Amino acid sequence: MTSIKVSIITILLTIIYLLLSVSVSNLAFNYQSNGSLIKENGTILGSKLIGQEFSNNSYFHNRPSSNNYQNNISGSSNLPYYSEELQSLTKERYEDFTSENRTKLLDLNLISESASGLDPHITYKSALSQIERISSTGLTTKDEIINLIEKTSRPQICGLFGNKIVNVLELNLKLRDLYATKSRTR
């Protein structure tokens, strides 16, 4: 009998915990609690934290994902360290990269799969390796792209921890605005 009562008490405590936690964080941190959404005139363009797929050559590309950046699922293909599949897959991706970008790859980050398949960031070097391709579309110049990357990238924490990283969605939104202003002035 006691164990049934204890279970019911636990259920009540969990409900109280969830309600308290959600309501307090919604009051204090409304933006983050609702998924850090990027909005433009009321329409949602995506979340700052969830990666999207970009295949257009005039935009920055994300890292490869095992589920093509489908936002309602996550995971990676979990290939073992020494496996042949991993080596052949990496080789394929590397060749794709060189044929697409016609430049040297600066960071392995760009052609290796992330753990979640939804990684919203690439490293600063990965962004730099894509400049050649984007400028070759003729929509903008290299200097302007470098300027955008510098503006969007986030430096290492205290200059020591983590990597210099760039949020691809934010960068591409800036790039889109740049294209828009250019076509208007033209």
Added chain:
Amino acid sequence: MLEAFLFIILLLTITLPVSYLIGKYISIHFDNEKNKRLSKIELFFEKIEQPIFKVCNIDPDKQMSGKEYFLSLFLSNMVISGIAFLCLYFQNVLPFKGNVNYQLELPLILHILSSLITNTCQTHHIPELHLTHLSNYFIMPLLMFYSSASGIATGLAAMRGAVLSKLGNAYADVIKSMTRILMPFSLITSIIFAGLGMPNTFKPSIEYTSLENVKQKIITGPIAAFEAIKLFGENGLSCFNSNSAHPFENPTYLTNFLELVCILIVPIALIFTLGFWLKNLKQSIIILCVLISVLVFEFTTVSYFELKGNPFINKITEQSSPNWIGKETRLGIVGSSIFGAAVSNVSGSSNSSLDSFYPLVNLFGLFNLSNQSIFGVQGFGLVFTINFILYTAFFIGLMLGKTPELFGKKIEKNEIILSSILLLLNPALVFIGIITTLILYPDNSNNFYNHVHYFTRIFYEFASGAASNGSGLEGLSDNNTYWNLSLAIVMFIARYGAMAAMIFLGYSFANKSSLPLTVITFRTDTILFGFIFLFMSFISTILIYIPFLALGPLIEILMYR
């Protein structure tokens, strides 16, 4: 490497003082001392708990026997899993379904329940596809709270028996661990996490159209609340398939760091509590030094090899890059490596693809899972540590030709039997599991490396089930009837077998009178003891497991030297 060293130093300088304070807090709140002066915090919590105890007819001062204590814990665990079973089976009928409409099969439900209630939290299901909003964000935290509280209660009861000569009341311990440890700390952490970017809402999903005109659906929920109990309770279950790698569960480098702090705090605090109850803080410091040095060794070695990168991949791509495969950009190589090394020690939540790490991680992981005392599961890890202290004391006693003692109490036949059960239950289950699987489902590929890695995966799966850890090398496609049922059974026996042995061990110590400390007593709080403890703990694990470690990860490492 500088980043790794600084990361570890920072981690320890934050974790240790906080753990010390929480250890003191636990030692005061759970010592069951009658007629003491209560502090303001204690009075506050008593006010909350009094009505609960009254409704449930619990007398917190009534001491239970070993049998009563175990049966109460076991029974209440079963009752709460029964409730959860109904909710999971009828999840399609219940409200708050969110985006999912999926009828769970019976073996999968048994596996989910067995893994949740035993604090293992191994995931064979895909939360985004298989669980409704209600199951995922309410039933799972409920079970996580209860299993974690049961773990803390078991650990505290065994320790109380060995040190304070009383066992306590199971129901009171469980409720107090929820109201005094898990709920308040999780609440504070969840709000900090929400501030750092984790969503915390009841909205099930957000739909939008991406810049390339693809219709996308982002899944949200009370993720920060979920994450806090997942980490504080050492559960490691995730509300997403990719666990702590999902950007919503681990949005920045800082949250990654804080998550590591959260999973280390309570296990370290419990070892401080041991020192406070013994009135001998030196004992906990010696033990902690040993455990933390093992931890730091693993952290630095794993970071070193991940930063060095995969030679095969680097050769193909003409790079000298660290191993980025299966790691998130924002968490970096060091953040992922250290978390990856800590997975098998403490909670079982991972922020990177463990399968794609240098096989050394698997070697360390399997060692930790077999040893179980390097912090280990909530509460249980503490008892495994005490068990190794007992084992070492017994060994030294035999060498010196004296009656062996633990904390001033004689170690006799009964204690040695229970301690051996604790030591041997895990390997027995793991080996039976591995052998059965290899006979029923041998690997069919022609590649030698695949064979070896398949063995490692099976070994890891069973070891993490038997150690109630729950991490896994996810390359095994394990959501089928065989894997679900076999692991459900392994987890169940491993958890409740160990729980019974721990509680009876504590009870048998509780009934002994303390011997006075004399000159000839071999003290367990000296540096010499620390070394022997490390040696015994290492040797007893290696002796049992070396053939199996050699067949799996060791070959993988040596194969490509």
